[in-house]
Amino acid sequence: MPRAETARPRLTKVGLALLGGLMFMASSMGAASCPDPRRAVYLTFDTGHMGVAPLIAEILSKHDVRVTFFAAHERTQTGDGSLGSAWADWWKARAAEGHAFGTHTHDHAYWVADLPQSQAPQRFRIRPSAGPQQGQFLQWTAAQYCEELHRASRRLQQLTGQTPLPLFRAPGGKTSASLIQVAQSCGYQHVGWSAAGFLGDELPSESYPNSRLLEQALRQIGAGDVLVAHLGIWSRKDPWAPAVLEPLIVGLKRRGLCFATLRDHPQYRSWLDTHGGIVLSQRLQGGS
Numbered sequence: 001m002p003r004a005e006t007a008r009p010r011l012t013k014v015g016l017a018l019l020g021g022l023m024f025m026a027s028s029m030g031a032a033s034c035p036d037p038r039r040a041v042y043l044t045f046d047t048g049h050m051g052v053a054p055l056i057a058e059i060l061s062k063h064d065v066r067v068t069f070f071a072a073h074e075r076t077q078t079g080d081g082s083l084g085s086a087w088a089d090w091w092k093a094r095a096a097e098g099h100a101f102g103t104h105t106h107d108h109a110y111w112v113a114d115l116p117q118s119q120a121p122q123r124f125r126i127r128p129s130a131g132p133q134q135g136q137f138l139q140w141t142a143a144q145y146c147e148e149l150h151r152a153s154r155r156l157q158q159l160t161g162q163t164p165l166p167l168f169r170a171p172g173g174k175t176s177a178s179l180i181q182v183a184q185s186c187g188y189q190h191v192g193w194s195a196a197g198f199l200g201d202e203l204p205s206e207s208y209p210n211s212r213l214l215e216q217a218l219r220q221i222g223a224g225d226v227l228v229a230h231l232g233i234w235s236r237k238d239p240w241a242p243a244v245l246e247p248l249i250v251g252l253k254r255r256g257l258c259f260a261t262l263r264d265h266p267q268y269r270s271w272l273d274t275h276g277g278i279v280l281s282q283r284l285q286g287g288s
Contacts, residue, residue: 034258041257042226042265043067044193046104046169047074047082049232053090055242056231061097063249065259069094069231070169070191071156072104074130077232081130083155095160100261102167103188106151107131111174115139122178129171145179146186154284163284166275167191167262187283189271191262196220197227199248201240214244218251226265 034040045056045067060067071083071091079086083106095101107128115123126140140148149168156164168188170179180190200213221227229241249259262268 034260034264036258037260037264039223039257040260040264041197041221041223041252042262043259044070044169044191044226044228044262046070046171046228046230047072047108048230049075049077049234050079050082050087050090051077051232052239052241053087053231056245057090057094057097059242059246059249060099063246063253065249066098066100066261067259068100068102068165068167068191068262070102070104070167072108072130072152072171073106073155074108082231083152083159088159091156091159092161095162098261100263101156101160101162101164102169102191102262103149103152103156103164104169105148105171106155107133107148108171109140109145109148110171111176111179112137114176114178122182124176124179142182142185145182149183149186149188150284153280157281157284163277163281165262165272166280167268167271187275187280189268189275191226191268193228194221194225196222197225199227199229199240199244201229201236201244202233203236205236205238205240210238210240210243213240214247214251217244217248218255221252221257223257226262 043065047070059065073081073083076082076084076087081087083091105128108130109126109128112125112127115125122142123139124142124145126138126145127136128134128138153164166187166189168183169191173192175190183190196217199217200208203213217227229245231241233240252259263272
């Protein structure tokens with residue numbers, strides 16, 4: 001006789017939201033923290049061609065450093081894009097290590113301009129650098145931009161098993177007051193970087209060799225700074241990562257600084273408290 005199937009409980013939308021909130025809180029508690037938060041710096045990585053991603057992960061693990069990744073589905077040297085199935089194990093492993101995640105727009109969509117306010121609803125000129133509309137100049141409504149933020153967050157949730165932070169970084173850091181206001185309306189606070197935290201991995205290595213970028217970073221970075229680098233830049237001939245990453249980590253620690261994720265950044269704490277976990281999980285599940 002065939003064995004009777006055991007009834008499986010089904011998670012409701014509310015149940016999924018609660019589960020997402022618990023995972024959000026658990027990931028926060030499991031992450032390494034600075035002995036002295038007043039000495040924290042916040043290293044962040046945006047996606048790229050992913051060629052150096054395994055080496056970056058190795059160095060972060062070796063030095064017990066937690067960072068925040070802002071992810072878009074970009075073209076990669078190998079695999080089916082930075083948020084593709086080929087990189088699923090890599091993202092899952094980073095989540096297990098206690099790193100944090102935020103959306104970088106799904107198709108790495110650059111804000112170009114606000115369109116005239118006479119057009120309702122608010123529209124933006126957008127140029128994706130990935131995806132099926134790569135390189136095209138598009139007109140997006142606020143709802144379309146919000147969905148683009150949600151798409152990357154949903155994919156990160158699938159890959160990592162945890163709810164991403166309710167934070168985003170616009171590609172190139174390009175924004176307007178209207179764009180930031182729209183993103184906030186759908187649950188995301190924008191994160192740029194400190195002046196000293198621009199690590200220069202996008203610059204041509206002929207004019208900005210790794211030795212120069214390292215010396216500058218070690219001299220200028222201070223407590224509270226948000227640092228930005230990438231998981232691979234196509235145009236740089238002498239890759240910044242991982243060559244500069246390890247001596248930078250060692251040098252900053254030697255100066256008494258420590259590394260934390262944006263979960264712990266005082267500038268975003270109140271936003272995370274009111275928009276993280278259950279609230280963002282509800283949005284990603286299609287709730288209000």
